[in-house]
């Protein structure tokens with residue numbers, strides 16, 4: 609089983625950006641956390657981060673027939689990107705949405721999630737643990 613974990617803009621700045629919201633752990637810490645979880649679950653994982661919307665769309669398209677499940681934190685593109693929503697719909701790969709922070713309790717412009725409309729499950733406000741739960745969810749649903 610192969611999972612793709614996609615992270616959007618500014619998540620590479622974890623540990624530096626708004627620590628009161630996103631914590632002090634770095635993006636490298638997040639990658640290590642995801643790899644450890646993948647090993648525990650016995651799944652293959654490809655982790656990709658980009659600050660560019662089109663790169664994320666390209667990566668989703670490239671996953672077609674190659675990846676069994678997608679964990680996605682589109683970051684700011686969550687709230688703006690119909691292109692990412694359409695890409696997820698185009699490939700029809702089971703997907704789970706993750707947000708480190710609890711976006712439901714933040715600004716009004718964060719209350720819409722376009723990508724989330726193409727996701728079967730949502731793990732919001734759980735920090736790194738949200739990625740672990742999303743991976744577990746996909747493993748279970750795909751087994």
Ligand code: DQA
Nearest residue numbers: 618683684707708709711718
């Ligand atoms: C985020 C929440 C988004 O609103 C924000 O733009 C991010 C990170 C999160 O993981 O909490 O960059 O997706």
